[in-house]
Amino acid sequence: MEECRTVLCWFADPANWSGANGIPTRFLEHVWMSGLSVGIAAALALPVGLFIGHTRRGAFLAISIGNLGRAIPSFAILALALPVTIRLGLGLGFWPTVIALVALAIPPILTNTYAGVAGVDDDTLEAARGMGMREGQLLRRIELPLAAPLVVAGLRTAAVQVVATATLAALVAWGGLGRYIVDGFAQRRNDRVLGGAILVAVLAIVTELVFGLVERAVRPRTESRERRRLGLRAPAAGAEAPGGA
Amino acid sequence: MIADQLFDWGWAIDHLDEVWSAVVEHVALTALAVGIGMAISLPVGVYAYRHRRAYAPVTWVAGILYTIPSLALFAFLVPLTGLSYLTAEIGLVSYTLLILIRNVVAGLDGVPQDAREAATGMGYTDRQLLWRVELPLAAPVIVAGLRIATVTTIGLVTVTALIGLGGLGIFILRGLGRFFNTMILLGAVLSAALALVADWALTAAQRQLTPWARRQRTVVG
Numbered sequence: 041m042e043e044c045r046t047v048l049c050w051f052a053d054p055a056n057w058s059g060a061n062g063i064p065t066r067f068l069e070h071v072w073m074s075g076l077s078v079g080i081a082a083a084l085a086l087p088v089g090l091f092i093g094h095t096r097r098g099a100f101l102a103i104s105i106g107n108l109g110r111a112i113p114s115f116a117i118l119a120l121a122l123p124v125t126i127r128l129g130l131g132l133g134f135w136p137t138v139i140a141l142v143a144l145a146i147p148p149i150l151t152n153t154y155a156g157v158a159g160v161d162d163d164t165l166e167a168a169r170g171m172g173m174r175e176g177q178l179l180r181r182i183e184l185p186l187a188a189p190l191v192v193a194g195l196r197t198a199a200v201q202v203v204a205t206a207t208l209a210a211l212v213a214w215g216g217l218g219r220y221i222v223d224g225f226a227q228r229r230n231d232r233v234l235g236g237a238i239l240v241a242v243l244a245i246v247t248e249l250v251f252g253l254v255e256r257a258v259r260p261r262t263e264s265r266e267r268r269r270l271g272l273r274a275p276a277a278g279a280e281a282p283g284g285a
Numbered sequence: 286m287i288a289d290q291l292f293d294w295g296w297a298i299d300h301l302d303e304v305w306s307a308v309v310e311h312v313a314l315t316a317l318a319v320g321i322g323m324a325i326s327l328p329v330g331v332y333a334y335r336h337r338r339a340y341a342p343v344t345w346v347a348g349i350l351y352t353i354p355s356l357a358l359f360a361f362l363v364p365l366t367g368l369s370y371l372t373a374e375i376g377l378v379s380y381t382l383l384i385l386i387r388n389v390v391a392g393l394d395g396v397p398q399d400a401r402e403a404a405t406g407m408g409y410t411d412r413q414l415l416w417r418v419e420l421p422l423a424a425p426v427i428v429a430g431l432r433i434a435t436v437t438t439i440g441l442v443t444v445t446a447l448i449g450l451g452g453l454g455i456f457i458l459r460g461l462g463r464f465f466n467t468m469i470l471l472g473a474v475l476s477a478a479l480a481l482v483a484d485w486a487l488t489a490a491q492r493q494l495t496p497w498a499r500r501q502r503t504v505v506g
Contacts, residue, residue: 110433111480113440116473119457123466204354211461221360225447230364237357244352
């Protein structure tokens with residue numbers, strides 16, 4: 041009997057659902073790697089973005105990092121991180137991927153946080169100051185809630201890009217769902233390539249949808265038509281920063 | 286073998302021919318993708334602007350295309366169209382659509398109603414209104430989208446190295462395979478430089494073409 045090599049058979053084969061190269065393991069690796077990278081990037085970029093947005097100092101820095109981040113292909117960052125981590129004794133796979141993905145995730149989070157906080161209406165801030173709010177309260181109770189949709193939009197862009205790019209980790213000998221695509225290409229096994237591609241695509245779309253729901257949940261209910269007209273609503277993936285920078 | 290030297294200038298100079306043809310391929314793949322993307326997005330964007338009901342489904346489809354990881358998309362296409370320019374271009378064009386369509390619509394949205402009314406009052410037809418008033422006024426926002434699409438595409442072209450094309454991505458991929466820093470650096474630095482130059486050139490072109498927008502702030506990116 042000839043071996044079945046369609047993608048349906050690949051998904052149906054119980055051998056693909058267990059062990060170190062099984063779908064659950066690869067899936068969790070992919071999610072873990074993506075979550076870790078977005079987490080690290082957020083821990084770095086959110087405070088800086090809030091600071092720049094609140095003080096309006098260093099906006100040029102935020103915009104430049106955003107532009108540069110878009111200009112350097114993540115594949116290139118991944119490739120560049122490899123010799124560095126090897127020299128530092130951190131080895132192949134895990135660390136070069138984390139470095140590349142963090143570098144990829146920082147620009148959208150940073151520029152969106154900055155743009156969200158800086159975009160808060162001056163009159164609103166003036167009113168809050170008039171009511172006796174201190175700078176810390178201003179940031180927490182006015183700027184952060186108003187900027188929240190844009191901040192989440194930045195996290196969403198970052199997360200979707202990271203999930204997509206984590207696929208390339210397989211090129212530097214790490215796991216994740218990219219393994220199926222890269223190995224499948226090498227073995228000329230289209231069923232594996234397609235299976236991996238479907239899994240990554242589904243994961244990316246689910247990530248996009250989940251963050252879309254969060255974005256909707258954090259949107260201030262007071263958002264007026266005027267705000268929307270001015271283009272201050274949260275842009276979806278791809279438009280990291282409002283304004284042509 | 287891990288070369289100790291960070292960058293081997295001798296190797297780079299010996300391989301200038303290859304570097305140049307990779308740059309040319311990179312630019313050609315990008316220009317074609319962004320050109321086709323614009324040719325699709327402009328009419329679709331104008332249509333979605335005039336028929337608001339179409340906007341949500343159009344961005345939904347473009348959004349799904351945009352979300353599919355590039356490596357996965359190429360993986361879907363290879364069994365159908367092989368390791369070819371067609372495969373690369375289908376993938377690259379699909380990633381430009383969301384950005385371009387959204388900016389065409391946002392640009393047209395930003396056209397002041399007064400300008401439209403004045404033009405209509407002067408007897409402009411719908412077509413004249415579009416080409417002589419709306420599109421020129423929307424140009425800064427459309428170009429902002431064009432810049433993002435171009436820079437993104439330049440980055441994605443490097444990934445097409447995995448399907449045997451790739452422009453400068455070929456250098457990155459081969460460099461990775463041999464742990465040869467010089468090749469990785471050449472591919473990475475030149476593709477990033479290409480993106481920055483393209484971004485700058487498009488900004489400069491837009492300033493020349495829309496002198497009235499210079500003092501204004503750009504509306505939405």
